[in-house]
Amino acid sequence: MLEQRIQQNFIESADLKYQAAETLSKPIAQGVQAVLACVTSGGKVLACGNGGSAADAQHFSAEFVGRFERERPELAAIALTTDSSILTAIANDYDYNRIFSKQVRALGQSGDVLLAISTSGNSANVLAAIEAAHEREMTVIALTGRGGGKMGAVLRETDVHICVPHERTARIQEVHILALHCICDGVDAQLLGEQDNPA
Ligand SMILES: O=C(CO)[C@@H](O)[C@H](O)[C@H](O)[C@H](O)COP(=O)(O)O
Numbered sequence: 404m405l406e407q408r409i410q411q412n413f414i415e416s417a418d419l420k421y422q423a424a425e426t427l428s429k430p431i432a433q434g435v436q437a438v439l440a441c442v443t444s445g446g447k448v449l450a451c452g453n454g455g456s457a458a459d460a461q462h463f464s465a466e467f468v469g470r471f472e473r474e475r476p477e478l479a480a481i482a483l484t485t486d487s488s489i490l491t492a493i494a495n496d497y498d499y500n501r502i503f504s505k506q507v508r509a510l511g512q513s514g515d516v517l518l519a520i521s522t523s524g525n526s527a528n529v530l531a532a533i534e535a536a537h538e539r540e541m542t543v544i545a546l547t548g549r550g551g552g553k554m555g556a557v558l559r560e561t562d563v564h565i566c567v568p569h570e571r572t573a574r575i576q577e578v579h580i581l582a583l584h585c586i587c588d589g590v591d592a593q594l595l596g597e598q599d600n601p602a
Pocket residue numbers: 453454455456520521522523524525526529572573576
């Protein structure tokens with residue numbers, strides 16, 4: 404019955420979040436430190452992903468540039484998923500796999516962070532963006548699932564890997580957005596102090 408199915412989705416998502424709280428708190432804290440080091444020394448975050456992960460890249464950038472829960476100075480983040488002229492020109496003239504990597508080469512500088520989001524860890528355009536970020540001496544924060552896929556294999560020791568221990572794309576995405584909110588919350592706490600957040 405439909406309502407049972409819906410309840411099962413809620414339970415599966417909640418179970419995964421309980422389970423992942425312990426394993427992911429360390430890499431998420433590393434992610435907070437990486438973006439703090441970046442933005443407090445004048446750097447910026449470039450964010451990319453496909454489909455729901457493109458939405459996550461934009462969601463995170465909005466909260467960085469605008470605000471999360473508390474007033475604070477603007478922080479630099481650009482979602483590489485939003486400029487339809489750039490995206491269509493690169494996909495049309497070169498290859499869809501290069502839509503993010505060419506933007507990383509154009510905009511990325513040493514000390515910047517690439518937020519690379521893929522539930523499978525296997526999206527070729529996100530993998531190419533990671534390669535470009537390494538060329539530009541950027542730190543990569545990778546949000547993946549399903550064991551990390553190809554992305555897990557190309558990350559460097561100085562990168563951060565937030566790998567959700569699940570196989571289903573939807574469940575992995577639900578933890579990705581929680582992890583991104585934890586990064587926003589952690590950055591605010593480090594910048595503004597640990598006071599309770601507003602409702
Ligand atoms: O949101 C969803 C599914 O929940 C889809 O839009 C999903 O993001 C797309 O199929 C993506 O292309 C999947 O790519 P990836 O997560 O494997 O990198």
